Amino acid sequence: MNLTSFTDYGLRMLMRMASAPDRAFSTADLAEEFQLSRNHLAKIMQRLAQGGIVETRRGVNGGAFLRRSPAEIQLGDVVQLLEQGQSLVECFRPDGGACTIAGCCRLKARLQTAERRFIEELNNSTLADISLPQQVAV
Template identity: 85%
Template sequence: MNLTSFTDYGLRMLMRMASAPDQAFSTADLAEEFQLSRNHLTKIMQRLAQGGIVETRRGVNGGALLRRTPAEIRLGDVVRLLEQGQSLVECFGPKGGDCTIDGCCRLKSRLRQAENRFIADLNGSTLLDVALPRRAAA
């Protein structure tokens, strides 16, 4: 299994945010810290906001805040949200791909079960479990 960079970067951002859950984080600061594209992180932050993981605020004291405590945010739920639209295999996609053995394939159900167990296993951990160490104030 291979998670997209979208999910990887989203998890990194949330791990940093979990280190100071009462602090608002700008995508510019997170982009600088992780040396990633601000535009890409903005898209990820939008998905996290749409999914109810973060709340975003504009203005001088703006930025993104976690909507729940890190202990309440399950990793599997985050991965499912960020991987939305990404299929483990082509035949799981919305159009089913070009598979010629669909209808008699016995692998598809096993892959679906494995994918579900992967998410369930991740849901055994929370954002608090993987939070980065709190950074000292500059």
């Protein structure tokens, strides 16, 4: 399975935020720390806010905060949120893609099971399990 950079960067952001869950993080600070595009991180932060993982506030004391304890945020749920709209294979797309063997394929059900188990396995871990150590976090 190949996760998108959107998900990779989102997980990095959350790992950093979990290292100091009471602190507000700006996308500018996170972009500088990880040497990534601020615009790209802002889109990721927006998705995380829409999914109820983070809360964003504007103003002097603004930034993004985790909405729940890192121990309450399951990794599979985060990956599922960030990978929303990304199909593992073409036939998983809402329109079914252009697969020519859809009527006789014996692979699709196995891939669906594998994808479901992947998310279930990730849900055995929480953001607290992967948070960056305080001394590593800048």
